[in-house]
Amino acid sequence: MELHPKYQIVLVCVLLLPALCFSQGYTYSRATYYSTPDGYGTSTGACGYGDYGRTVNYGMVAGVSGLWRGGAGCGACYQVRCKDSKLCDYSGPMIVTTDFGAGDRTDFIMSLNGFLKLGRDGKASQELKNQGVVDVEYKRVPCTFDGSNVKIKIHESSKYPNYLAIAIIYVPGMNDVVAVEISDNDGKDWKAMRRTFGAVFDLQNTPKGPFKLRVKFSGSYDWVESPKNVIPSYWKNGAIYDTGIHA
Known part of the structure; x- marks a missing residue:
């Protein structure tokens, strides 16, 4: 039975739609993995997250x-999926950026936990692991795994009370923090913090707290201020604080 030409066009569109949707908004690249004894991330990542960077997002990091x-x-979140229909999970894992790494034309050097999640089952994951490097496609997605507020950690390099460094460990949604300022007098004046590396911002000759924070997100000229003091006067290294700032 031969279809009328107009129905042939509709049929072709229906058949092609899943393939077109599969790649819509995705960027093609490659991914590999690095090994740690437990498959999690590393505590020495270039973002400055420390041990938090090992287990965040169940260790599915890159x-x-x-x-x-x-x-x-x-801290940006990406949906990453490989392209072999026989081996790869259709959705793929959400991966959190915790480090800088460059490989052989790869955009992602993933923890083993994250890399294995590319596979549709255990056997497929092992085969992908044996390949070492796989073709992938990825897109940025909102971070939602730790609530709706920006969170910070007092970085281990801080030296109370005169030198304060903070790491921006969680930013919800799809925004980047591009600038941070701090105030010790309820927002009446602000002191700029310097990005030292990765997600770490610092301030020399730190005044006595408590402190409010405000941040500027990518794509915006406006500052977003914490609704109340975030960092107490007697802060300690490693302490984590919810800023109350929505991205």
């Missing part, structure tokens, strides 16, 4: 190269 953006890309 070092990136072109997506690094001078450290502003730290």
Whole structure:
């Protein structure tokens, strides 16, 4: 039975639509993995997350190269899926950027936990692992795994009370933090913090707290201020604070 030409066109569109949707909004690249004894991330990642960078997002993390953006890309979330229909999970895992890393034309150097999630089952994951490097496609997605507020950590390099460094460990949504300022007098004046590396911002000759924060997100000229003091007067290294700032 031969279809009328107009129905042939409709049929072709229906058949092609899944393939077109599969790649809509995705960027083609390659991915590989690095090994740690437990398959998690590393505590020495270039974002400055420390041990947090090992287990965040269940250890499904990656070092990136072109997506690094001078450290502003730290904490960004990406949906990553490989392209072999026999081996690869259709959706693929969500991967969090915690490190800088450059490989053989790869945008993602993933923790083993993250890399294995590319596979549709255990056997497929092992085969992908044996390949070492796989073709992938990825797109940025909103970070939603730790609530709706920006979170910070007092970085281990801080020296109370005169030198304060903070790491921006979680930014919800799809924004990057590009600037941070701090105030010790309820927002009446602000002192700029310097990005030292990765997601870490610091301030020399730190005044006595408590402190409010405000941040500037990528794509915006406006500052977003914390609704109340975030960092207490007697802060300690390693402490994590919810800023109350929505991205």
